[in-house]
Amino acid sequence: MSAAVAPPPLDRKFVESLVRESLYRQIGRPLPAKEPPLLVVNSSARHMHVSQKDLEVLFGPGYQLKVHKWLYQEGFFAAEETVTLIGPRRRIIPNLRILGPCRNLTQIELAYTDAIQLGLDIPTRLSGDIEGTPGAYVMGPAGMIELKQGVIRAARHVHMGPADIEYYGVKNGDRMKLRVVSPPNTVVFEDVIVRYDPNVRLEVHIDTDEANACNLSQAIKVELFR
């Protein structure tokens, strides 16, 4: 008498993954990331990016920025150094922090609330796009510079590396939506611009006005979608 031996039960998940892999191979596409990438949303307080040349006018010849606090993106930091921003009619913003390392262009990113207080009408721009924007005076311990242009409200954006671009199915310059679930102040932000760089970690940047509107620090969930 021969005993009937039942075949081992099929692992449904395993079979599904085999089918999926073979389908992706047939259509010649890379497998999508299995786990969603870690989505981090940070607010950028008002700050200044500075060229080495302007830094030396403000702080003295040969001056180098000192690290106050490392930021989420590798190699970037809030510097110990701060400056005073002087707007029209002598209204000022003291203790404006510099972010390092130095850049080619000096640029100041403010929230709208800051700009209103300062009496400046600032446009919303992507970082680096400062043609035709208002200027200001900036004072440091060693000297003052006159910025002819470069004061902006930074457009809300998301930094994405190659795996993030693949996961969300977007490209550089696309606009996405960000939902910040923070009852009773939940907000969906539109026009979140994708900024691709092969060497960044996934991170959304909004300014302090936006972060305050959705009470970001109390958020229980954040979602990025097309």
Ligand SMILES: [Zn+2]
């Ligand atoms: Zn950013």
